[in-house]
Amino acid sequence: MTTVIDRTSGGAPPSEDIHPLYQKRKAIYPKLAHGGFRNLKWGLMILLLGVYYGLPWVRWPRPAGAPDQAVMIDFAHGRFYFFMFDLWPDEVYYFTGLLVLAAMGLFLTTAWLGRLWCGYACPQTVWTDLFLYVERLFEGDRTQRMRAATQPMSVEKALRKIGKHTVWLLIAAATGGAWIFYFNDAPTFWRAAIAGQASVAAYLFFGVLTFTTYTLAGTMREQVCTYMCPWPRFQGAMIDRHSLQVTYRYDRGEPRGAHRKGDAWEGRGDCIDCKQCVVVCPMGIDIREGSQLECINCALCIDACDEIMTKVERPTGLIGYDSDEAVAARARGETPSYRFIRPRTIFYGLALTLVGGLMIWGFLLRTPFQLHVARDRNPLFVRLSDGAIRNSYTVKLVNRLYTVKTFKVRVVGLTDPKLQSPGLKPVGDTVFAQVEPGAARDVRLLVTLPQTSLSEAMKPLVIEASVDGQVLEARSVFISEGGKP
Amino acid sequence: MADREKDDLSGVETTGHEWDGIKELDNPLPRWWLILFYICIAVAVVYWVLMPAWPTLNGYTHGILNQSDRANVAKDMKDLAVQRGRQGVILEKASLEQIEQDPNLQAYAMAAGQAVFGDNCAPCHGAGGGGGKGYPNLRDDVWLWGGGLADIQRTITYGIRSGDPDARMSMMPSFGRDALLKPEVIDDLTEYVVALSHRKANPAAVARAAPVFAEQCAACHGPDGKGQQLVGAPNLTDADWLYGGDRKSIHDQIWFGRGGVMPAWRTRLSEAQIKAVTVYVHVNSGGSGASSSPAAATAPAADNTVASDAAK
Numbered sequence: 001m002t003t004v005i006d007r008t009s010g011g012a013p014p015s016e017d018i019h020p021l022y023q024k025r026k027a028i029y030p031k032l033a034h035g036g037f038r039n040l041k042w043g044l045m046i047l048l049l050g051v052y053y054g055l056p057w058v059r060w061p062r063p064a065g066a067p068d069q070a071v072m073i074d075f076a077h078g079r080f081y082f083f084m085f086d087l088w089p090d091e092v093y094y095f096t097g098l099l100v101l102a103a104m105g106l107f108l109t110t111a112w113l114g115r116l117w118c119g120y121a122c123p124q125t126v127w128t129d130l131f132l133y134v135e136r137l138f139e140g141d142r143t144q145r146m147r148a149a150t151q152p153m154s155v156e157k158a159l160r161k162i163g164k165h166t167v168w169l170l171i172a173a174a175t176g177g178a179w180i181f182y183f184n185d186a187p188t189f190w191r192a193a194i195a196g197q198a199s200v201a202a203y204l205f206f207g208v209l210t211f212t213t214y215t216l217a218g219t220m221r222e223q224v225c226t227y228m229c230p231w232p233r234f235q236g237a238m239i240d241r242h243s244l245q246v247t248y249r250y251d252r253g254e255p256r257g258a259h260r261k262g263d264a265w266e267g268r269g270d271c272i273d274c275k276q277c278v279v280v281c282p283m284g285i286d287i288r289e290g291s292q293l294e295c296i297n298c299a300l301c302i303d304a305c306d307e308i309m310t311k312v313e314r315p316t317g318l319i320g321y322d323s324d325e326a327v328a329a330r331a332r333g334e335t336p337s338y339r340f341i342r343p344r345t346i347f348y349g350l351a352l353t354l355v356g357g358l359m360i361w362g363f364l365l366r367t368p369f370q371l372h373v374a375r376d377r378n379p380l381f382v383r384l385s386d387g388a389i390r391n392s393y394t395v396k397l398v399n400r401l402y403t404v405k406t407f408k409v410r411v412v413g414l415t416d417p418k419l420q421s422p423g424l425k426p427v428g429d430t431v432f433a434q435v436e437p438g439a440a441r442d443v444r445l446l447v448t449l450p451q452t453s454l455s456e457a458m459k460p461l462v463i464e465a466s467v468d469g470q471v472l473e474a475r476s477v478f479i480s481e482g483g484k485p
Numbered sequence: 486m487a488d489r490e491k492d493d494l495s496g497v498e499t500t501g502h503e504w505d506g507i508k509e510l511d512n513p514l515p516r517w518w519l520i521l522f523y524i525c526i527a528v529a530v531v532y533w534v535l536m537p538a539w540p541t542l543n544g545y546t547h548g549i550l551n552q553s554d555r556a557n558v559a560k561d562m563k564d565l566a567v568q569r570g571r572q573g574v575i576l577e578k579a580s581l582e583q584i585e586q587d588p589n590l591q592a593y594a595m596a597a598g599q600a601v602f603g604d605n606c607a608p609c610h611g612a613g614g615g616g617g618k619g620y621p622n623l624r625d626d627v628w629l630w631g632g633g634l635a636d637i638q639r640t641i642t643y644g645i646r647s648g649d650p651d652a653r654m655s656m657m658p659s660f661g662r663d664a665l666l667k668p669e670v671i672d673d674l675t676e677y678v679v680a681l682s683h684r685k686a687n688p689a690a691v692a693r694a695a696p697v698f699a700e701q702c703a704a705c706h707g708p709d710g711k712g713q714q715l716v717g718a719p720n721l722t723d724a725d726w727l728y729g730g731d732r733k734s735i736h737d738q739i740w741f742g743r744g745g746v747m748p749a750w751r752t753r754l755s756e757a758q759i760k761a762v763t764v765y766v767h768v769n770s771g772g773s774g775a776s777s778s779p780a781a782a783t784a785p786a787a788d789n790t791v792a793s794d795a796a797k
Contacts, residue, residue, distance in 0.1 A: 054707055377611030382624040386724035390625070392769065422772025423585050434588070442595070446771045 027149065028222060028284035030132060031142035031276075035303025045126050053174065056181035060084075063402035073183050078440075088400060091366070097359040104355060108348035110238040112340060113321070114245035117233065124224050127217035128282065130166055138164040142279055168218045169210070176209035206470070222283045225296055232293050238292070239349075241325040242339045246297045248277070248288040248319050253330035256288075259312065259388065270314050277301035277319055287319055329374035369405070370398035370440075371465045371472035380479050387451040388418075389480040395443045395463060399435040405467050407433045411447055413461040414478060418448040447478065457482035493681055568618040573597075573757025581634040584764050585772065591764065598765025601758045605750065614769055619728055619745055623766050626773055627725040629717045636714070638763040644749035645717065655705070661740030670697055675736040680719045681710040682730065717744075 033039075037115065060083055062068035067074065072081045076271045080087040085128040087094060105117055111118045118125060138160045141144050146159055180202045181189060192198050193206075216224050227234060228275040253271035271288070278286050280301060283294045289300045301322075306316040326336030376392040384390055409431040411417050421443055435441045445463070464471060487727045488699040489498045492510055493635075503680070512520075526535045530537065537547040547553075554578050576584060576594060603612065616622035621629060643651040647785050660666040670693075677694035680686035699708065704719035712720035719727060728738050750759060 117703040193738065209682045379611070379615030379622075379624060381722065382615070382622065383723045384625050385627045385720065387724045390771070392624070420773070423588065423591050430764075442592055444595075444768050448771075 008098075025223065026121070026284060028282065029142045029279075030146045030282045030284075030300075031151075031304075032136060033280040033281045033303040035306055036402060037299040037303045041120060041129065041144065041298070041300075044120055045129055048121065048126050049130065053178045056186040062086075064439070066402065067185055069185055071182065075183060084401075088398075094359065096364060097355060097362075097436060100355050101352065101359065104348055104352040107238050108345060108352055110235055111240070111243055111342070111345050114239060114243050115232075115295070116236055118225065118235075119246075119299060122228070122296075124216060125296060125298065127171075127213060128221050130171065131217045131221075132282065134167045135164055136172070136408050138167070139208040144146075147253040148162060155405040165218075168214055172210045172213035172218070175213040176211075180206050187419060193366075203452045204205070216365075222294070225283065226294050227449070232296075233325040235394060236293075238344070240342070240344065242323050242329075242342055244321045244323055244338075245291055246287060246295065246299050246319065247322040247324070247327060248290070248332070249317070249322060249327050251327055253288070253318050265314070270309065270318050272312060273306065274308050276304040276308050280304040291324070312481075355448075362412075364443075367472070368400040369407070369409075369467050369470060369472060370396075370400075371463070371474050372396040372398075373463045373474040375476050375479075381481075384448065388448050389451060389454060390446055390448040391478050393445045393476060395433075395462065395465070395474075396440055397435050397443060397446050397465060398440045399434055399467075400438060402437045404437060405435050407435060407465045407467045409433060409443065409445065410464045411445075411461055414447070414459060415453050416449075417478075418446070422446075440454050449478065451480075454482060456479045489589075500764070504586070507782075519622060524663040544716070570755060570757070573755055573761075575758045576643075576757040581760060581763060581767075583639060585634065585758065585768065589715060591768065593770060594761040594764040597761035599755065599757070602765055603770050605754065606762065607626075609747075614766065619743070621727060622725075622771055625725065626771060627723065628714060628719070628770075629719055629727075631711075631714045632770055632773060634763060637766050640747065640749045640757060641754075641759050642749065646744060646749040647747060647749040649749035649751075653717055653720065655740035655744070657718075657738075657744055658701075659703070659740065659742040666697070666739075667703070671739050672693070674698060674702070674739055675732055678710070678721050678735050679732060682723065 009292045016349060036252060050073070055071050056069065058070040059068050060081075061066055062081070062468065066079075067081060069081065070083050074081065078089045106117055130353075139148060148160075153256060165334065177190075177193070180193065180198070183204070184198070185315070189198065193202065220228075235280070249272075250269075252269060254269040256269050256271035256273045259265075259268075259272040275286075277288065278284075280303070281451075282300065284296060285292060285294045287295065291482075302317075302319045302321075305319040309316045309318055323336075329336040338398075358396075371402075373397075374394045374396070376394070382392070396408060397407045397409075409421075410429055411419065419429065419431055421431045421433075421460070424431050424443065431443065433441060433443045447461075456478060461476055461478050463476060465474075465476045466472070489501065489511075490508075491498055492508065495510060497510045497512055499508045500511045531647040533546070534548065535550045536552050536585065538548060539546045548597040575590065576597070579587070579590055580647035585592050602610075602614065606614070607776075610616050610623050611620070614623035616624075623629070625679075626758050628636065630636055630645065640653060642654065643649045645653045646656075657663055660674075661668065673694035674697060677698050682689045695784050698710075702710075705716050706712050706721055707718070712718045722731070726734065728734050745770040748779060754762070
């Protein structure tokens with residue numbers, strides 16, 4: 001029913017019994033497509049690249065001392081600023097949750113709509129699209145580029161190539177440059193970066209990202225998706241017969257064949273074998289061979305095919321988002337049915353909701369204050385001259401707010417403990433410790449109990465810190481020789 | 486080796502090695518590999534010339550770059566000392582009281598002091614400062630020479646019986662070894678000291694020893710045995726004993742009159758280091774003054790005045 005199309009134009013076929021370890025790269029000259037999906041992708045490209053390049057320049061007012069950059073990773077001070085949130089290094093696990101959410105979201109959308117991420121939002125796709133745009137600007141569309149490839153080098157060809165690579169490098173540099181702005185105050189940092197005053201790490205990342213952008217989007221393109229990216233290798237596990245993917249509706253298209261104007265359409269398929277779906281494909285594949293590893297579901301073949309179908313006055317949608325099951329059903333002459341609620345989508349949806357709920361719950365309940373207590377283990381306890389026993393604790397108080405906070409530290413669970421905290425003056429049974437905005441403070445807390453009150457070697461206790469009406473608790477113990485004199 | 490076997494499939498000669506029917510092909514080395522190999526050899530030769538490489542009978546070839554990791558370490562250590570000295574200026578400028586009261590300075594001094602303590606003090610006083618027999622516990626409220634900030638700083642700077650002209654100095658006589666007192670008198674004195682620390686003792690011996698104590702011991706330990714920090718004489722009435730509190734240990738101490746030696750650290754530590762470790766020890770001991778009562782911690786002002794006077 002399907003004919004195999006020779007995509008290996010050029011290059012010797014592999015010998016019969018020895019298979020090459022890897023395939024020689026076939027040059028791909030994708031033609032510019034026109035249509036709804038192409039326009040959607042232009043729009044998405046502008047949006048996504050705009051966000052990437054522009055975000056470091058967005059300001060967000062914060063109290064004095066904190067940077068006013070809306071999104072910024074401040075390694076020197078260990079902060080991640082994201083609009084109204086700022087995360088400390090010990091809260092990095094929220095990123096783990098975010099990654100789990102991203103994975104579940106990817107699984108769910110893939111089960112429903114195939115490789116939506118690959119086709120529209122993956123940086124590799126977006127930047128390759130942009131680089132292809134530049135390539136067309138300098139070297140023309142598919143036919144001009146293919147012709148130029150066979151011609152010897154000329155001044156014009158060289159100039160076109162130099163122009164293309166220059167613009168590519170500029171885009172790559174802008175990409176690497178934007179990256180380092182996420183780690184520094186962009187409006188002040190760009191001057192320093194140009195003047196050569198930024199850190200070695202900044203230039204290193206600038207260089208690495210410039211290089212990877214240039215090579216991955218400029219020279220490697222579809223090979224990244226086919227050979228480097230793990231996602232295509234296992235995305236098949238999320239896709240089933242009900243997933244909507246960019247699909248060639250063979251029930252309508254076959255048998256294919258050339259069609260001259262005026263010929264009848266009876267007894268044949270709508271596919272006129274014009275190969276427009278192949279020439280626009282940035283992966284260099286033929287969608288008519290069905291769902292395949294290389295296909296990133298970019299939907300450009302839909303636009304190309306629709307254009308042709310309009311020209312030959314057939315209904316559009318010979319290639320479109322469809323499920324294998326529906327196409328097969330139509331081929332059998334049945335009415336296709338679409339199933340969006342399937343065990344796998346239920347599972348992915350539940351996992352997404354669960355992880356997302358946990359994340360939001362945890363994030364909303366996070367306190368701006370923290371208390372950690374570390375008990376001195378050497379010496380375990382100290383005997384004072386009057387026989388009393390003293391234990392020492394390091395109490396870490398964390399204040400994530402932008403105002404000075406006073407923590408009231410108490411010891412609960414001991415009878416009349418004497419507190420000492422050098423540098424601070426305990427008032428009764430409470431130590432008042434001021435903690436600077438956005439700072440952590442170690443307070444040494446020395447707790448003394450008279451020998452007479454000690455009957456057990458380990459007395460559990462709770463160190464309690466109250467601040468702003470919140471009470472934080474940390475468990476510890478008071479160690480002594482117990483009842484021994 | 487004309488009789489070498491050719492592999493049918495690849496047309497490559499085999500090495501003649503065979504394992505369970507699997508033969509090894511004798512493929513030539515890839516060119517890129519060979520080129521890298523030659524480059525490595527060339528680099529090695531250059532390395533021999535530039536860097537220390539070959540052992541000789543009484544040394545090694547130094548290479549024309551005269552590279553020495555040992556010299557580099559020495560230089561790095563010197564640079565580090567300079568760098569630390571720069572940070573230490575903050576501590577030099579502030580008074581001990583300021584360092585202890587200011588949260589940031591205290592945190593810095595505690596961290597720096599812990600390092601200094603671990604490197605220099607821990608061998609005798611223990612990693613946590615808990616001390617041991619003959620080595621005072623620095624975490625409690627008992628201080629032979631005073632536990633105020635300035636007292637501790639002075640002890641660390643000049644040491645105890647260290648030979649430094651400004652060292653803290655005192656000497657308990659060896660009453661028994663040097664035959665200053667008769668053995669039976671020392672036995673009586675032992676009972677007297679036991680009685681001083683609120684324990685049961687032989688009343689007759691205590692009575693006999695009372696005039697001897699007043700004559701021989703009270704000059705330093707005080708008529709009531711409560712000690713004197715001016716001369717480093719311990720309080721004999723409390724529960725803390727540097728050389729042990731049982732009868733045998735007390736007897737031995739009167740007999741031998743032992744006294745520990747602590748080095749003067751001013752020749753080995755910088756002023757900033759001494760200040761850091763002073764604050765570290767003071768804070769960990771509860772930050773009290775010379776007094777042995779924890780209640781004193783709540784009123785450090787008086788103690789600090791004395792301390793800053795002494796510091797001048």
